Amino acid sequence: MKLLTVIVQGDDAPFLLESLTKRGFRATRINTAGGFLKKPNATILLGLDDEEVDDVLAVIRTNCQTRLEWANLLPGGPGLDDFLLAQPIEVEVGGATVFVLDVEQFVRL
Numbered sequence: 001m002k003l004l005t006v007i008v009q010g011d012d013a014p015f016l017l018e019s020l021t022k023r024g025f026r027a028t029r030i031n032t033a034g035g036f037l038k039k040p041n042a043t044i045l046l047g048l049d050d051e052e053v054d055d056v057l058a059v060i061r062t063n064c065q066t067r068l069e070w071a072n073l074l075p076g077g078p079g080l081d082d083f084l085l086a087q088p089i090e091v092e093v094g095g096a097t098v099f100v101l102d103v104e105q106f107v108r109l
Contacts, residue, residue: 001103008096010040016063064096
């Protein structure tokens with residue numbers, strides 16, 4: 001048995017969850033926030049048989065692709081230096097971080 005902990009951007013989570021449930025996988029979503037861009041994330045937990053992991057990873061790859069977005073990293077202040085630092089920059093967002101953990105026991109009640 002495996003426990004997959006999947007961290008995705010909040011915008012990608014509904015599509016990922018819909019695709020997973022259509023394929024018969026049960027998942028639990030926990031709303032979280034990213035530390036760098038401070039945007040909403042979702043942490044999705046799945047308990048799986050070992051042979052299901054590759055199928056779920058394929059669904060994640062299909063639904064959580066990286067893309068470029070503009071972001072303001074620092075709030076502007078009164079000085080010119082602060083203004084220059086507050087200009088939007090292009091950052092890569094999306095994708096997924098997946099942790100695959102061995103599970104000693106899995107019980108569904």
